[in-house]
Amino acid sequence: MYCLRQWTLVFLGLLLCSRVGMAQQNAETMASAEAAMLEKIYNASLTDGAAYEWLRYLSTRIGGRLSGSVQAEQAITYTKKELEALGLDRVWLQPVMVPKWVRGKAEFAYIESTPGNTNNVPIRALGGSVATPVGGLKAGVVEVSGIEDLKSRDPEDIIGKIVFFNRPMDPTRINTFEAYSGCVDQRHSGAKEAGMLGAVGVIVRSMNLRLDDFPHTGSMSYGDLPVPQRIPAAAISTNGAELLSTTLKLNPDIKFYFAQSCRQLEDVESFNVIGEIKGSENPEKVIVVGGHLDSWDLGDGSHDDGAGCVQSMVVLRLLKKVGYTPKHTIRVVLFMNEENGLRGGRKYAEEVARKGEHHLLALESDAGGFSPRGFSFDCSPELLNQVLAWKPLFEPYLVHQFYAGGSGADIGPLKPNATVLAGLRPDSQRYFDYHHSDADTFEAVNRRELELGAAAMTSLVYLFDNNPPKALPPGSE
Missing domain, CATH: 3.40.630.10 (Zn peptidases)
Structure with a gap:
């Protein structure tokens, strides 16, 4: 009886090993076929x-x-x-x-350091933006590093101004989509937030990790902001953003002008x-x-x-x-x-x-x-x-x-x-x-x-x- 049990256990062990071996062989065959x-x-x-x-x-x-x-x-x-x-x-x-x-005619913008002294900068209207007045829009500029920075400002400093969102993409992020996500809110919601505070326009630094002269457009939203409070919004190239920021530091009283004729149909x-x-x-x-x-x-x-x-x-x-x-x-x-x-x-x-x-x-x-x-x-x-x-x-x-x-x-x-x-x-x-x-x-x-x-x-x-x-x-x- 003892010998029979031993042989039974041996047989079952061999059978199990055989099945495991066959399963492993089948898996290897399938992997080889898939490769x-x-x-x-x-x-x-x-x-x-x-x-x-x-x-x-x-x-x-x-x-x-x-x-x-x-x-x-x-x-x-x-x-x-x-x-x-x-x-x-x-x-x-x-x-x-x-x-x-529709975008309409090509956008145009310049920085005015003093009357008659201007530097053109590349801009593109953000998708969904309203147009500027027919003759364009010129106003003083308030630079902010993002929406939270904007909300922390005295509203009196925003009324009648063009808000310049200048938060760059974080270059330390190896995954560049994380860098994009970290600052794209200013493009999407900046005009809504600035319009609520009485700003007359928005300029947003392009979502771009390199310095160049290509403005980057993208979608933006006014949310439920009433139509009279909707203000024109445009992206400025990263080189343009650097120039605008530097010029503001030298002379906070500069003016910014831009014109765009986009429409929502x-x-x-x-x-x-x-x-x-x-x-x-x-x-x-x-x-x-x-x-x-x-x-x-x-x-x-x-x-x-x-x-x-x-x-x-x-x-x-x-x-x-x-x-x-x-x-x-x-x-x-x-x-x-x-x-x-x-x-x-x-x-x-x-x-x-x-x-x-x-x-x-x-x-x-x-x-x-x-x-x-x-x-x-x-x-x-x-x-x-x-x-x-x-x-x-x-x-x-x-x-x-x-x-x-x-x-x-x-x-x-x-x-x-x-x-x-x-x-x-x-x-x-x-x-x-x-x-x-x-x-x-x-x-x-x-x-x-x-x-x-x-x-x-x-x-x-x-x-x-x-x-x-x-x-x-x-x-x-």
Whole structure:
């Protein structure tokens, strides 16, 4: 009896070891197959990629694509045609009403040290700003380091003045998006806060880490400020900001003049551009990739966010090119109106909720076309651990920074109906040199970096499709 027990235990031990060994061998085989697929994806992107040429047309033939503009409508037509040429299962336009703000004539500004003694400085109206009076606006200047500094001032010092917000981006922040977040409130809400205190105009230092002559525009809001209290707001280049600050220190009684003729018009109809490959096993579950098709009217919007749009389009092209049949529906969405309203992202999320769709993954590219460094993930800790297991597959391609964090503005509204939200994270050091300025042009994009980003996105989509998250929200099965 004792011998029988011993042999039974030995047999069970051998059986367990065999099963563990088989499971380990299966896992190694799967990892090897996944590594081989990633290599195919990268090779296809780097030898026969389409992102760069698509971006060339979008940027140089169409140009800046402000919501509601003719150029935005041309971009919709162009990208829809290119998606249809890929032979997808479905391509369609999703209507959305968007704001229409127009810049008008070129802005003009100068610093007046004494009557007749002036220095011109580069400015650009902030998106959503009202115009100056027809003949322009000239007044004394109060320099502040941010909104809190403004609120600490004696209101008598603000009335009738132009408030100059001169808080720079923090150069010690290695993640430049953190530096941007640390001071962008003065651009977004500065005119509202200054208008409440009786200021007549606002000039904001450009969100840029280098010193140059490119003013950087961006969205701003008056909130619920009554129309009579709404004051014109413009961005000044970093070199211009330095000159204005230095001149003020030498002579606090200088005047600043600026003229802009921007206008807010009635909302107009526009569209999100959507294409998809139906899943072969679970078509009701969706993996979506996207970027925003609109851009500011300065430059041609190559980095922000033409790059993200063409990279997202290429994901579907690469999956077809390497012969991969998705198990879940893979969808690309080119969102309209991220820059000054987020209407496209909200509309898409509304339709997803209305249809009861569930998204396994929503991946956005909206941080420029620079070398990819990794991904940020907005999901539960348990799901993040599953994703981190794929990190070694990306390390040969130097895409090794996987971390919990934000995803993207356009996919944010999807959170109630998505398991994982993710953002492509390229090297961010040069992004704000170009962001929202005349410098954001096609010549600033490197072909290889752009195609590497497309390959990284495609690889992540493939891994999610081939290994869907184990833990899903209640009711999503």
